[in-house]
Amino acid sequence: MNLEPHQTFQLxxxxxxxxxxxxxxxxxxxxxxxxxxxxxxxxxxxDAELAAEARANGDEPKTGPWD
Incomplete structure (x- = not known):
């Protein structure tokens, strides 16, 4: 099988x-x-920032799906 120059270029x-x-x-x-x-x-x-703020305010951090 011989490849012509244009076929080689295409490949x-x-x-x-x-x-x-x-x-x-x-x-x-x-x-x-x-x-x-x-x-x-x-x-x-x-989330860590919000938990830290909640602890600083005396609130419990909200961690459950019911919050």
Whole structure:
């Protein structure tokens, strides 16, 4: 099987586009993972601040679904 020059160029181009797509997808997945972790940490800090304020005011921190 012999490949002509334009077929070789098409194959190389296709592989380059596939490589770019893989790197782009990996970066997007890493960003989504980072953002979820950041949101969880931010929520934990906010909950801790609210609990500290409640303790300072003499109130019990609200921890149940009935609050």
């Amino acid at each position: 190389v181009s296709l592989l380059a586009v596939l490589g770019l797509f893989c790197f782009s997808l990996r970066d997007k997945m890493n960003y989504a993972r980072w953002f979820k972790r950041w949101e969880a940490e931010r929520k934990a800090r906010r």
